[in-house]
Amino acid sequence: MTLVRVTTRYTLTQMNRSEPLDIKVNVREAKGDSSVVDLSGEIDVYTSPKLKDAIGNLIDRGVYNLVINLEKVRYIDSTGLGVLIGGLKRVREHGGSVNLVCTNPQIKKIFDITGLVMIFGIFDNEDAALRALV
Amino acid sequence: MNAPAHRAAEDVVELRIPAKAEWVSIARLAVSAVASRLQFSIEEIEDVKLAVAEALVHAIARGGDRIDVICESVPDGLRIRVRNFGLPTPEPVNEPTADEAAAGNLGIFLIRALMDSVEHEPRGAGEADLVMFKRSPS
Numbered sequence: 001m002t003l004v005r006v007t008t009r010y011t012l013t014q015m016n017r018s019e020p021l022d023i024k025v026n027v028r029e030a031k032g033d034s035s036v037v038d039l040s041g042e043i044d045v046y047t048s049p050k051l052k053d054a055i056g057n058l059i060d061r062g063v064y065n066l067v068i069n070l071e072k073v074r075y076i077d078s079t080g081l082g083v084l085i086g087g088l089k090r091v092r093e094h095g096g097s098v099n100l101v102c103t104n105p106q107i108k109k110i111f112d113i114t115g116l117v118m119i120f121g122i123f124d125n126e127d128a129a130l131r132a133l134v
Numbered sequence: 135m136n137a138p139a140h141r142a143a144e145d146v147v148e149l150r151i152p153a154k155a156e157w158v159s160i161a162r163l164a165v166s167a168v169a170s171r172l173q174f175s176i177e178e179i180e181d182v183k184l185a186v187a188e189a190l191v192h193a194i195a196r197g198g199d200r201i202d203v204i205c206e207s208v209p210d211g212l213r214i215r216v217r218n219f220g221l222p223t224p225e226p227v228n229e230p231t232a233d234e235a236a237a238g239n240l241g242i243f244l245i246r247a248l249m250d251s252v253e254h255e256p257r258g259a260g261e262a263d264l265v266m267f268k269r270s271p272s
Binding site for chain 1: 155159187240
């Protein structure tokens with residue numbers, strides 16, 4: 001009975017109108033020449049172009065050290081992963097790097113099973129992610 | 135692995151969506167609700183949700199104007215059939231960029247990692263359904 005109650009609440013939460021199925025992107029300057037990209041919502045085939053534009057704009061402006069904060073991201077699919085990989089490739093061409101902040105176990109699991117934990121620096125908090133930028 | 139491909143379904147939930155990116159989230163929600171109804175755990179629901187979304191992304195890339203998502207509650211689990219009405223060719227309509235190609239490979243990889251079985255089931259004219267199976271919680 002407990003399991004039924006929990007999963008039902010989960011479904012209702014996911015359908016709550018107060019949580020639009022969209023993504024919000026906020027860019028902040030951080031110390032040095034780095035920037036923090038705060039993301040919230042869902043990163044999927046529909047919303048990932050918005051993220052791609054935001055990361056692309058930063059790189060075009062010469063920002064090559066990024067922390068992308070996924071703490072408020074509820075969902076990411078392969079198109080979102082593709083955008084992150086594409087951003088990482090671009091900044092590495094300029095000697096930069098991308099670190100991620102991620103505490104959501106389901107999202108961490110996706111990075112684990114795809115092997116992307118070996119590609120990205122993944123941290124539990126923003127300070128650690130910023131400190132680890134090369 | 136051992137998908138019960140020919141076992142009669144008990145309950146069936148069908149969803150037809152336009153083959154457009156903006157409708158994928160609706161399919162995710164619907165499939166999540168079905169899996170929740172069948173008492174899968176939260177983690178398993180997330181697995182099913184992502185696997186179906188990846189299948190839809192793959193189907194959208196093949197073109198066509200609509201996609202059917204058919205969820206079948208079978209005795210030992212949940213079988214989900216993703217049927218698109220795109221081009222018979224298995225190749226994407228347009229040449230993918232490097233990022234898209236990487237994402238496409240990741241998508242298929244994720245489906246295989248998250249579900250208990252996945253297979254293409256031919257249905258003639260060079261077309262095939264992507265059929266996934268998730269075993270019921272023990």
